[in-house]
Amino acid sequence: MLRLEGLRAGYGPVTVLQDVSLEVNAGEVVTIVGGNGAGKTTTLRAICGLLRPTGGRITVDGRDTAGLSPPAIVDLGITMVPEGRQLFPFMTVRENLMLGAYKPAARARIDERMEEVLALFPRVRERLSQMAGSLSGGEQQMVAIARGMMANPRLLMFDEPSLGLAPLIVKQVFEIVDRVVASGTTVLIVEQNIVHTLQIATRGYVLENGQVVMSDTGPALLKDPHVKRAYLGV
Amino acid sequence: MRLALSFGGLAALFALPFWLIPAIDPEGSGFWQHIFVTIFVFAAMACAWNILGGFAGQLSLGQTIFYGIGGYAGAMLNQHFGLIPWLGGIAGAAVSVAIAVAIAWPCLRLRGPFFTLSTIAFLEVIRLLAIHFKDFTGGSAGLPVPMFVGTEMRIGWAWMLFRDKENYLIIAFGLLVVCLAASWAVRNSRLGFYLVAVREREDAARAVGVNATAVKLAAFAISAGLTSLVGTFHGIYLNFIDPETMFSLPTAIQVAMFALIGGLGTVTGPIWGTLLVVPIAEAARGWLGAAANGLHGLVYGLVLVAVVLTMPKGLVGSIGPWLKRRLGGAAEADTAARIEAPEAAAPGEERPPVGEPLLEARNLTKRFGGLVATNDVSVTLREGEVLGVIGPNGAGKTTLFNLLSGFLAPSAGGVKVRLPDGSWVSPGSPHGFAAAGVARTFQIVQPFTGLSVRENIMLGAFHGTRSAVEARRIAEEVAATVGLTGLLDAEARSLTVGGAKRLEVARALAMKPRVLLLDEVMAGLNPADVQQAVELIKRVRDSGVSVIAIEHVMAAVMALSDHIVVINSGKLIAEGPPSEIARNPAVIEAYLGEEYAHAAA
Amino acid sequence: MDILLQLIANGVLLGGVFALISIGLTLIFGIVRVVNFAHGELLMVGLYATWIMATQFGLHPYVAALPLAVAFFFLGALMQRAIIQPLMNADPHIQIFATVGVGTALANAALMIFSADLRSVDLPWARQATDLFGLASVSRGNLVAFAVSFVATGALIAFLNRTHLGRAIRAVAQNRYAAPLMGIDVNRIYAITFGIGAGCVGLAAAVLAPLYPAFPTVGSFFVLTAFVVVVLGGMGSLEGAVVGALIIGLVESLAGYYVAPDLKEVVYFVIFLGILIVRPAGLFGVRGNE
Incomplete structure (x- = not known):
């Protein structure tokens, strides 16, 4: 479904991604593992169209996405749940969810979709008329994921969903990620907490200095001595 | 070398009118002398403004408050007490500094456009008050600069009034040198570093011990005092002052604009900006006369928009880095790779016991x-x-x-x-x-983000020393401790999150x-x-x-x-x-x- | 009639005028986060445009309001695309300079084209006084301006809260980074918002033309008041702008009579400075906006 070939990208004079090739097939859960500054978030930003690649290709169903704006990428069925939640703080949870279905295609059946998503996240339903900014960090993360699901995406990308959350909340967030996976949505996830993500991932890529250095199934990577040494500190 | 170049440049700037004017204006109409006096006066004010607007990043559009106070102090003290404008100017500067502190105290709590709005509001208030209290100021009718008081003719160097216009050039140039020197001294002092730090990130500056309000206040006061001195001279040069011209918003905008066009926060930028724009606008006015009422303002507005869109860093800020690149600066390499492991602890070192x-x-x-x-x-x-x-x-x-x-x-x-x-x-x-x-x-x-890693750490080190040399030494020492030695000259904005976190710790450690x-x-x-x-x-x-x-x-x-x-x-x-x-x-x-x-x- | 009641009536109606001028300014700031220092000059252009349409084509100013608002929508959107958009990520200083530059250029262009003479639209009906429940006497033009400002503000608030586009506009204001991930074209929203803000100015110009003459510096005459109103009400708050406008209208009316006519502006500038210092977010503002 999604394929990256020899992707290069960076910020101004700094090249972050040297050569990134990876693919995500329908129904998979793919994770990108890597150290700080290895280029994980940059990869997601490039896929979303938030960052213009300087080389290589990104294709969705074989179609080159070069030059497409973030809204056009959303149209292709790719949605990102950004790092740090990024809700609209002075709007209600309901309005946040409605904005998740902003594109005309999603807006057409917004009420049905709202029911489907709320069925998946019952705790969000209790908060519908509350201001998003008044929720706790964990609840905000839930709303952010629900908002991403509102677009009925074919591919949902998570950028560090557990960052800055307390351990107890991290556990709840992962339960929700599991629920999204179970609902059949294709997932690409970037996460520091690699033990959990590699357990649920069908495949994983290891990114170092902007290059893919290794790829395998999730559980296999978890057992790999290099991964263990570099990312688990054991 | 750089110093020699600077002095050479200044001498050339000073010689320019004396050499140029007889060549282009042999009859001596005085038009070109006037243009050069205007250039020197506005360049001086732009330098003074730049200390506040450029270094401190506080975009004041009310600086003509102090220009006006200087002008009125010179004229009123002359008229009422027969004080020579040299002393009147100093008195005016003192008043300006006091008023600047009083105004800055509330205004500096505001940020961005709100600060700018508050300075405009103060300018309006003072202008309206100057019109209202006509017994002192002459109101909107204005105040002539007295040339004769009784039979005494107040003319010559003591009174800053001359028949020979060349003397005005000398004084105007002198004021420019004073403002430029003040600006240079501020930029190269600890105050200058602190101002840039406060401009970039106020919270981080406060964390390294900078009293943000105090340094901005200092910049405001220095800028006001210098502007006031220029105002005194210019009031006398114009022979007549009134609230509309002295407390003028368009003039305040022009001054700021010259600094921007030359390069905000650079020492010489304000001079370049003035040198470029004033002759164009004045020449247009001179050639087209009254038929082109508004033309110079239109030119100012269009130049301003064009500069902002094409080179927001101004002449000096855009051309400088370009020159540097041409002269062979290395491109930024991957910063993540250049982070090193922090220095290992010296073996055998005992941990000091937990104390009181x-x-x-x-x-x-x-x-x-x-x-x-x-x-x-x-x-x-x-x-x-x-x-x-x-x-x-x-x-x-x-x-x-x-x-x-x-x-x-x-x-x-x-x-x-x-x-x-x-x-x-x-x-x-x-x-x-x-x-x-x-x-x-x-x-x-x-x-x-605009500073190098070294300068970032130096800002922490300045907490314990006023000396830039010492601060530099401490910065290098701390960088080795946290593993940033290879990145000392990199711009802080190019760091990865991991690098930035180390820099955060390094800056704090440099405070000892x-x-x-x-x-x-x-x-x-x-x-x-x-x-x-x-x-x-x-x-x-x-x-x-x-x-x-x-x-x-x-x-x-x-x-x-x-x-x-x-x-x-x-x-x-x-x-x-x-x-x-x-x-x-x-x-x-x-x-x-x-x-x-x-x-x- | 009681002089105090008359002054209050004058003040409230003047507040309506100020509100009409201020809503566009506050909308643009609230969403695009740019303080448009050329706002007053847009009004100046609108007053001249109304004057030309009235004197050259015999168009009634109130009839001219709609086409002018539409034209100004496109003018505003164009200004955003050409001048503000390239500077969206620049330092706030640079944005201030850009709009100050536009304002300076427009005011001086008007001086070149129309000279400094006052150009008035002749509409005696609007200047005629009408009796207000026997309590005060006010001009009809002022009543129209007052009514238009309330209807326009109400319509804008409803638009922002009830429509998908309105919700997207608010989303952009609250989180510039997340909005594109929802599929919202942020740059388009900015252009639309700037257009709506400018459209409000076009509407205001047509409604005010019978009351105020056009001259090159009329913009700075109004814009400082508009800034005071907007800061008082809370930058970005439409409701706040209306309340702020009423307060400033009353202050101007009462201070002009009880203090001194030439110090009435000093009074509200002092209020302005006081508000900036004590409560920079304004009466209805959200903290963090300053």
Whole structure:
């Protein structure tokens, strides 16, 4: 479904991604593992169209996405749940969810979709008329994921969903990620907490200095001595 | 070499009118003399404005307040008391500085466009008052500069009035030199570094001990005093002053615009900007005459928009880096690869024992409206220990840090710090805490992005020294400690998160603190980096710095801390050594979760 | 009639005029986060445009309001695309300079084209006084301006809260980074918002043309008042702008009579400075906006 070939990208004079090739097939859960500054978030930003690649290709169903704006990428069925939640703080949870279905295609059946998503996240339903900014960090993360699901995406990308959350909340967030996976949505996830993500991932890529250095199934990577040494500190 | 070049440039600028005018205007109409006086006067004012608008980043559009005060002081003291304008100008500058301080005090609390609006509002108020109190100022009818008082003819050097226009050129140029020299001196002093730091990131500047209000106030006052001196001269040169021309918003905009076109925050930029724009506009006015009423304003407006769109850094700011690149500067390479492991601890070094209390917070409470963010929290940090602070998101940990570093004032309770001489102090501001030896980092990293890594660390080092050379030495030493030596000359904006976190710690360490507050320096780092960070903090501790660390990375907290406090919903729910905290039922319920308890057991 | 009641009536109606001028300014700031220092000059252009349409084509100013608002929508959107858009990520200083430059250029262009003479639209009906419940006497033009400002503000608030586009506009204001991830074209929203803000100015110009003459510096005459109103009400708050406008209208009316006519502006500038210092977010503002 999604394929990256020899992707290069960076910020101004700094090249972050040297050569990134990876693919995500329908129904998979793919994770990108890597150290700080290895280029994980940059990869997601490039896929979303938030960052213009300087080389290589990104294709969705074989179609080159070069030059497409973030809204056009959303149209292709790719949605990102950004790092740090990024809700609209002075709007209600309901309005946040409605904005998740902003594109005309999603807006057409917004009420049905709202029911489907709320069925998946019952705790969000209790908060519908509350201001998003008044929720706790964990609840905000839930709303952010629900908002991403509102677009009925074919591919949902998570950028560090557990960052800055307390351990107890991290556990709840992962339960929700599991629920999204179970609902059949294709997932690409970037996460520091690699033990959990590699357990649920069908495949994983290891990114170092902007290059893919290794790829395998999730559980296999978890057992790999290099991964263990570099990312688990054991 | 650079100095010689600068002096050469100045001499050439001074010689320019004397050489140029006889050549292009042999009849001596005075038109070109007037243009050069105008250029020198506006360049001087633009230099003065740039100290506030460029270095300090405070875009004032009310600087003609001081130009007007200078003008009125010179004329009124002359008229009423027969004071020569040289003294009148100094008196006016003194008044301007006093008024600048009075105005700046409230205005400087505002940011961005709001500061600008408030300066415009003050300018309007003062102009309206000048019109209203006509007994003193002559009102909107204006005030002529007296040439004769009785039979005494007030002309010549003492009175700044001449028949020979060349003398005006000399004085105007003298004022330009004074303003330029002041600007150069500010830029190269600690004040200059502090101004840039405050402009870039006020919070981070305050954390390294900069009294942000005081340095901005200083810039405001210096700028006002210089502007006032220019105003005195220009009022006399124009022979007539009235509120519309002296307290004029368009003039204030022009002055700021010259500095912008030349290059905001560069020393010579304001001169280049004035040299470029004034002749174009004045020449257009001279050639087309009254038929083109408004033409020079139109030119100013269009040039301003064009410059802003094509080279927002101005002539000097855009051409300078271009020259540097042409002369062979290396491109930025990958910064992540150049981070090194921090220096290893010297083998065999013994950890100093934990000593007496060094920082004590008693019954701290902080309310925001109805929300109690911190509720009756007391913590004690002992000398040489690492105190861990944990708790769920939104529990009030960062609020606690802001209270412990003076960024927030507590609603109740207090914080005291023990000084090396054994006495206790309770500072009330970030720079007060910095002076007491407390340094901090920010959860969301706050590098001064426009500065190099070296300059960033120097800003911390300036806390202990006024000397730039000494600050540079300290910066290099600290960079080696945290593993940033290879990146000293890189721009801070090019750092990765991991690098920026190290820089955050380095800047705090350069202050040579006795207490270091670390706010989630490990968030976002991978396990291998966390390991390095733990080693670094241990080394810092062993060098005699006491540490309070907020962390979510449990393995690190448990490994590092001598003592842990747990915060939940603003309240302290538990404290004790790590082993106890891990077993505490309240902590497990609120924060760690059952899974952690099983794993730890 | 009681002089105090008359002064209050004058003040409230003047407040309506100020509100009409201020809503566009506050909308643009609230969403695009740019303080448009050329706002007054847009009004000046609108007053001249109304004058030309009235004197050259005999168009009634109130009839001209709609086409003028539409034309100004496109003018505003164009200004955003050409000048503000390239500077969206620049330092706030640079944005201030850009709009100051536009304002300076427009005011001086008007001086070149129309000279400094006053150009008035002749509409005696609007200047005629009408009796207000026997309590005060006010001009009909002022009543129209007052009514238009309330209807326009109400319509804008409803638009922002009830429509998908309105919700997207608010989303952009609250989180510039997340909005594109929802599929919202942020740059288009900025252009639309700038257009709506400018459209409000076009509407205001047509409604005010019978009451105020056009001259090159009329913009700075109004814009400083508009800034005071907007800061008082809270930058970005439409409701706040209306309340702020009423307060400033009353202050101007009462201070002009009880203090001194030439110091009435000093009085509200002092209020302005006081508000900036004591409560920089304004009466209805959200903290953090300053």
